[in-house]
Amino acid sequence: xxxxxxxxxxxxxxxxxxxxxxxxxxxxxxxxxxxxxxxxxxxxxxxxxxxxxxxxxxxxxxxxxxxxxxxxxxxxxxxxxxxxxxxxxxxxxxxxxxxxxxxxxxxxxxxxxxxxxxxxxxxxxxxxxxxxxxxxxxxxxxxxxxxxxxxxxxxxxxxxxxxxxxxxxxxxxxxxxxxxxxxxxxxxxxxxxxxxx
Numbered sequence: 001x002x003x004x005x006x007x008x009x010x011x012x013x014x015x016x017x018x019x020x021x022x023x024x025x026x027x028x029x030x031x032x033x034x035x036x037x038x039x040x041x042x043x044x045x046x047x048x049x050x051x052x053x054x055x056x057x058x059x060x061x062x063x064x065x066x067x068x069x070x071x072x073x074x075x076x077x078x079x080x081x082x083x084x085x086x087x088x089x090x091x092x093x094x095x096x097x098x099x100x101x102x103x104x105x106x107x108x109x110x111x112x113x114x115x116x117x118x119x120x121x122x123x124x125x126x127x128x129x130x131x132x133x134x135x136x137x138x139x140x141x142x143x144x145x146x147x148x149x150x151x152x153x154x155x156x157x158x159x160x161x162x163x164x165x166x167x168x169x170x171x172x173x174x175x176x177x178x179x180x181x182x183x184x185x186x187x188x189x190x191x192x193x194x195x196x197x
Contacts, residue, residue, distance in 0.1 A: 002091060005057070006084045012053050013082070017042055021050055022077075025060065030076040051075045103161035103197040104185060106154050112193045114151060122148035128191050139191075146177035147184045154194070161197040 012018060017040060024036050033051055037044040051073075054060040061078040064071050110128070117124040127140045143151065149171040155162055162170075164181060173181065188194040 001085055001087075003086060006086050008053065009057055009059075009082075009084060012050055015050065017046070018050065021047065025075060025077055030063070030074040032072055032074050034072075036075075101163055101165075103163055104154070104167075104189075104194050105159060105161040105197065106157050107192055107195045108157040110193045112188075112191075117148060122152045124148055126151065126188070126193070128193060130191075141184075141187070143184065144177075144180055146173050146180060149173055150181050150184070157195075161195070 020040050021036055024039060025031055028035075033048040034044055036042075036051075037047040040047070051060055051062070055062045055075065059077075059079050059082055060075050062073045062075050065074050066072075113127040114123045115125045115127065116122070122145065123143055125140055125142055127138060129136045130139055131137055150167055150173055153167050153171040155167075164178075164185060168175075168178065168181060185194060189196055
């Protein structure tokens with residue numbers, strides 16, 4: 001299950017009527033949306049949306065039936081144990097599989113301000129102004145120690161660009177910190193503070 005699916009299920013499960021609907025289905029074995037809506041005093045569309053979402057994720061089973069009128073659906077429990085399981089390693093696999101052989105350097109005339117940590121050995125924050133004139137907004141990013149050292153050794157705009165690995169070597173950054181380095185490089189590239197060559 002990915003984050004979007006988990007968020008959608010969680011959003012429906014957090015509704016104040018969710019527990020009541022499940023209680024009804026457990027008590028009645030199967031129930032129609034109109035029966036549940038009238039029993040709980042909830043709009044039928046609200047109940048239908050809930051039941052259809054739960055059916056889409058195989059938590060509730062829906063079955064089409066006909067009783068001397070047009071067909072409609074009855075809903076029953078399919079899973080008596082609801083689990084929301086997100087594989088974070090799979091979800092964010094790009095953090096470990098991201099290529100890092102591109103060359104980077106600081107972009108020219110960005111207006112970004114790199115602030116030193118108290119010990120003067122690495123950067124603690126980077127401040128970027130987004131927009132122009134009176135509508136510009138300040139965005140301050142707090143850096144981890146590894147990111148601070150990395151950006152301290154980032155080549156200047158006029159210098160020869162280096163690869164992420166070369167800068168990490170110069171800054172004496174452990175390989176285990178590479179994913180957070182790639183994250184800040186990607187963020188600052190998107191904000192036009194870093195140039196990729």
